[in-house]
Amino acid sequence: MKKYFLHDGTQSSGPFDLEELKAKKITKSTPVWHEGLEKWKTAGEILALETIFVVVPPAFDTVPNSTIKLEKKGKKKRILGLSKNTFFVVLGVLVVSIFTIVSNVFQENRSDEFEIRNHKTEVGNYQYLQQQKEIEEQKTQLALQEQLEAERASKERKETINNRLLEIQTLLETNLNKLNDAKTKLEDANGFKILRTSEERNEQISALENDIDLFTTEIEKLKKESSLLKLELEKIK
Incomplete structure (x- = not known):
């Protein structure tokens, strides 16, 4: 009789025979290996294990399906308490409003950044001109000193x-x-x-x-x- 090993994702256990596997209540997705397999398989892939899977019945409906269908047909689809059409109109207006606000904020930020860059450029140009002026004055003073020394x-x-x-x-x-x-x-x-x-x-x-x-x-x-x-x-x- 074949012996089977199980794996819970971290470690393996076994070996188990079929009776022991029934007590383990394995499902079709449980990793299983037995001698002769090259690698681990799920229990659903091994034919010999089909008879031991736990079968879970579906929940019992207390209301007849016909009644449920009639109720669904009688109710209109609503989203957040609004009709479908009204919801999409409100959603569209909200999206346009958000887009407009974001665009305005973006434009204002770009304007502020542009003004800041212009200010920095003006300051930089002014400082450069002042430096050039100082350099020219220093050259003039040096030339005058050299002339006086000569x-x-x-x-x-x-x-x-x-x-x-x-x-x-x-x-x-x-x-x-x-x-x-x-x-x-x-x-x-x-x-x-x-x-x-x-x-x-x-x-x-x-x-x-x-x-x-x-x-x-x-x-x-x-x-x-x-x-x-x-x-x-x-x-x-």
Whole structure:
């Protein structure tokens, strides 16, 4: 005799024979398995179990069907206490009203959102213009500061050059005087021979010639520096 297993959705139970299954009061939808089946089936799919299903009779009607049919024919269909036609008219009006209200609210919300976006755009544009204005003012101030700094530097350089030219002029005069004095002494040394040996005379002449060379070189350097400074002074605005 076959033995059957039952499953309640969480766990299986069994094995049971037919008599035991009758006591379990299984229905056609109860999962059942027995040896030889590849997978679980419902009890209604197994022919051997058809005789054990619990049969439930239908409820007994106390009112004859003919009476019920007459009552149904005598009553008109009503929905929420309204006739069918009236209900659908009211429903249509209600739907249109709701749609109108929702549309108005939607339009108002869109208008508010549009105004908010416009306001944000205006604020953003204003802030951008203010930033650009500040940037331009900063550029103007920076350019003015650079101009003032350049003018100050030029003025200082002019003063430095002019002071140096005055120094050069003084040095030139001093070196020219020393050069002329050395030349005069050289002429005297060449012509004056009394009370001196030839060696002393040559040493004096050599020393004077060296002095003349030094003074001449210094004068040339000063003149060259003066020329360069004058050229630079002309270029300075």
